[in-house]
Amino acid sequence: MPVVAARPIALRAGERERLKKMAYGHKTEYRLRMRAQVVLHAARGRSNARIARATGLHLDTVRCWRGRFAERGLAGLSDRERSGRPPSYTPLQVAEAKALACRLPAETGVPLARWSCPELAAELTARGITGPVSASTVGRWLRDDALKPWQHRSWIFITDPDFRAKAQRVLDLYARTWQGIPLAEDEYVISADEKTSVQARCRCHPTLAPGQARAMRVNHTYGRGGALAYLAAYDVHQATVFGRCEATTGIVPFMALVTQVMSLAPYASAKRVFWIVDNGSSHRGKKAADRLTAAFPNAVMVHTPVHASWLNQVEIYFSVVQRKVVTPNDFTDLAQVRDRLRDFENRYNATAQPFRWKFTTTNLDDLLARLDRHTADHPQQSSVVLTA
CATH class of the missing domain: 1.10.10 (Arc Repressor Mutant, subunit A)
Known part of the structure; x- marks a missing residue:
């Protein structure tokens, strides 16, 4: 052969x-x-x-x-295409499973807050949509469309009728503009707020430093060493933080922060200093604005819209503090909390750069247009119609 x-x-x-x-x-x-x-x-x-x-x-x-x-x-x-085993479930059954996952359990009469793969698999079988099906199979179906019904995010609908006007003032200040006129060199923008209830948790056993193949270990049991309020004022364009610790929040602590900043150069002699604040009780409404101007004639208070603290850049700084200073919370007493926060301010100010704020008035108009469409589709969810 x-x-x-x-x-x-x-x-x-x-x-x-x-x-x-x-x-x-x-x-x-x-x-x-x-x-x-x-x-x-x-x-x-x-x-x-x-x-x-x-x-x-x-x-x-x-x-x-x-x-x-x-x-x-x-x-x-490469491997050639193979016929493989015939599918156990039809495309219609898969589509019905995804449709069920996209509905709230309460709407279908199921006493659950949100779906999980095992619960979906059991419900599909109970409704006769499919035969016995595993949770992993249901999970594979949902992954095809990036569906994760077990996850949830909270949100709040805008109720401030002057949302756009208030938000635009804040965004214009970030772009160094006020009422259509560019800010002068001796005009500054300060973003201020309070971080409440920074606790001193005294761990019952010392925290262990990380080691090879071992994360840092923090004892779960702790004693309460009290709590304080951390007030901060952030110069948006200079990337400088001024902070102070107080026993509680309120008008007096907030005005103490204002006095601390406004007594320093260059703010004391500035033409105008804009203070961006939210609608917290320490600085809410026209009375707070008048109080600020009476104490410092060159200070102008600018409020963010209601439920829009995310427009306040100092919140970004507070998130940095939460990640790098407070978490995990392990302090012997409140004095150590104050010292840590003060030292971190100095460290931050030594190298800080202004935040790269990307949300502009164009993005604001897009957001409001989407909310308008949502309101038109679901008028019962909001009594306020926003106009861009």
Whole structure:
């Protein structure tokens, strides 16, 4: 019986490079790595028997992949499509499962707050939509459309009828504009707020530093060492923080913060200093604005819209403090909390750069347009129609 001659293999430079990456790449699947090695050996003119001995593969396997590459090139090294096992569930059943996942459980009469894969699988079976189905199968269906019904995010609908006007004033100040006129060099923008209830939790056992293959360990049990309020004023364009700790929040502590800032250069002699604040009780309404102007005639209070503290840049600084200073909370007493916050201010001011604020009036108009469409579709959810 005649012996079939091995198929000759000739590689182009690009093919050789790709095959080498496949054959010796650490992340290449084993099957693809072995197929690439077979082709590289064949390109050197070696026989199938010699390649089989070198790679440990069966002679028929070597012959197969050598021939597949000779016929189709690199595409021939991929697996051919296989019919596989027939699907156990129809596309209609999968679609109904996804539709159920996109409805609130309460709307379907199920006493759950949100769906999970096991609960969805049980409900699909109970409704007769499918036969017995596993939670992992349901999870695979949901992943195809990036559905995660077990997750939730809270939100609040805008109720301030003057939202756009108030928000635009704040955004214009971030862009160094007030009432359509650019700010002068001696005009400044301060973002201020309070971080309430910064606790001193005295751990019952010392915190252990991280080690090899071990995270930092913080004892769960603690004694309460009291709490304080941290007030901060952030110069938006200079990236400078002025902070103070008080026993509580209120008008007096807030005005103490204002006095601390306004008594310093360059704010004391500035033409105007704009104070951006939210609608907290310490600085709410026209009375607070009048009180500020009476104490410092060059100070102008600008309120964010109701329920829009996210427009206040000092909240970004507070999030940095929460991540880097307060968490995990492990202090011996309130004096240590004050010292840590004061030292962090100095550290932050030494290297801080202004926040790269990207939310502009254009984004604001887009947001309000989306809310208008939502309000038009669901008028019962809001009594306020926003106009951009």
